[in-house]
Amino acid sequence: MPQPKIFSIIDKAVYDYRMIERGDRILVGASGGKDSTLLIEYLANRAKRRDAGFSFTALHIETDFEACTMSLRLRQMLRDWGVETLNYFVDVQNRLKDGFKMSCYWCSMQRRNELVHFALKNGYNKIALGHHLDDILETLLMNMMEKARLFTMPPRIDYKKYPLSLIRPLCYVDVDSIKLHAKSAGYISTTCTCTYQDNSGRKTSRARLESLTHGDARLKQRLFDSLRHINFEYLP
Numbered sequence: 001m002p003q004p005k006i007f008s009i010i011d012k013a014v015y016d017y018r019m020i021e022r023g024d025r026i027l028v029g030a031s032g033g034k035d036s037t038l039l040i041e042y043l044a045n046r047a048k049r050r051d052a053g054f055s056f057t058a059l060h061i062e063t064d065f066e067a068c069t070m071s072l073r074l075r076q077m078l079r080d081w082g083v084e085t086l087n088y089f090v091d092v093q094n095r096l097k098d099g100f101k102m103s104c105y106w107c108s109m110q111r112r113n114e115l116v117h118f119a120l121k122n123g124y125n126k127i128a129l130g131h132h133l134d135d136i137l138e139t140l141l142m143n144m145m146e147k148a149r150l151f152t153m154p155p156r157i158d159y160k161k162y163p164l165s166l167i168r169p170l171c172y173v174d175v176d177s178i179k180l181h182a183k184s185a186g187y188i189s190t191t192c193t194c195t196y197q198d199n200s201g202r203k204t205s206r207a208r209l210e211s212l213t214h215g216d217a218r219l220k221q222r223l224f225d226s227l228r229h230i231n232f233e234y235l236p
Contacts, residue, residue, distance in 0.1 A: 003045060006181045010042050010169050017155040019126075019167040020046070022053035026167075027124040029115050030058040030078075030085050032070035034182040035130035037078075039170060041185065043128070044081040056128070058085040059118060061111040063092045073188045090114050119164055132170040132178060133220050138205040140227070145208075146201055152227070171224070174217040 014020050028043060030036050043056050058078065060070045070085070078085050092110050115127050131153050140152035155171040170178070213219040 006177055007042055009172050013172040014169050019156055019169055020054050024054040024126050025124045026056040026126045026128050027119045028056055028058045028128045030060045032074055034178055034187050035132055037187050038178055039130045040083055044083050058083050060085050060087050061114050062087055062089045120162055126165045126167055128167050130170055131168045132173050132175055134175040137209050137223055141208050142201050142205040174220050
């Protein structure tokens with residue numbers, strides 16, 4: 001049975017950035033949303049290939065916000081793919097220092113830190129996250145417009161402090177393609193709806209990206225590719 005077209009796009013990103021190598025033990029951040037669910041489905045499919053040469057574990061970082069938990073139905077879907085999801089609880093609210101405001105950024109950083117600690121403690125050498133093409137471009141625009149800085153989410157980061165890499169295999173996949181695949185595959189995904197969300201900057205950047213590309217995946221890919229073809233001679 002041929003694999004979905006979207007898997008071929010992910011395959012190319014994995015190859016271009018050497019994201020998966022023989023002997024890898026990969027820890028996947030399983031949020032419960034469509035993006036990380038696609039990533040897990042892809043890895044479960046790839047792990048069955050004759051030359052796979054890697055293993056992976058899905059880890060859901062549960063917080064004290066009930067709106068951000070993973071549904072039992074989604075866990076069953078992952079088990080049907082042969083993936084058992086581990087659960088780890090983080091008391092995000094009690095980590096917040098006096099004078100600081102709870103936000104999505106703070107919560108995501110706490111969950112990211114726990115993924116790193118869990119990976120180091122249990123012998124994983126890579127962490128895979130479900131950030132896609134739109135996430136990367138929105139972050140680029142947000143940093144340019146709000147911080148006057150040119151940077152975004154790299155497809156692969158090799159940490160300098162410890163033997164661990166962070167990979168984003170969905171970096172070539174636009175969000176509309178993920179939505180179509182999720183609908184076709186019958187994903188039962190969970191979206192965080194906690195009352196602390198403050199995504200105004202992200203939403204503004206999303207609107208700007210839509211205005212620039214009109215949702216055209218080819219134009220989004222060109223924006224992404226431009227980050228790899230920088231002519232420093234013509235920059236200030």
